[in-house]
Amino acid sequence: MTPTACSAQLRLATLADVEALFAVRLAVTDNVLTREQLADLGITPASIAELLAAAPCAWVVEVDGEVVGFSLVDLVAGEVFALFVRPEWQAQGFGARLLAAAETALFRKHALIWLVTDGAPSVRANAFYQAQGWRQVAQLQGTDVRYEKSRSVKQHVEAT
16 A cells, blocks of 8 residues: 555654665665765765764655655755655655755755756656756766756745
8 A cells, every 4th residue: 555645754864764764775776876885985874873963954754654765965065965765655755845855954055056866867866856946957977967956036035
């Protein structure tokens, strides 16, 4: 049985969620990286715990106590650093809810926010970000692309 988006809980991530974030990240089928590859990029349980302890910068969607997706931002850089939903929970609105939480936090500090993702045509994230109002602005190394989104007048008023 597939739950509806309203039966899921969106909340700030806590230190207790660190391993669940890694479980989600390692379960994805697009932009696949192993735990070792993440560690080579400096993404470890310790580094994520440090980020979570420093500021509210990550959100999870939970269904029946299980974390099924998360978003993580870099509040200083204005970047959506990560957004992942377990494959079996995709296409249920969880990604949009997680992205909205990330955008809200970033637009409190930045008029322009950004993210980098794999731009390969087969990667679902591209259509998702475009549908959420993000614009692809640059081709980066390999197949990576940069997306940007500007704060609207309404968001600016809400942020002040």
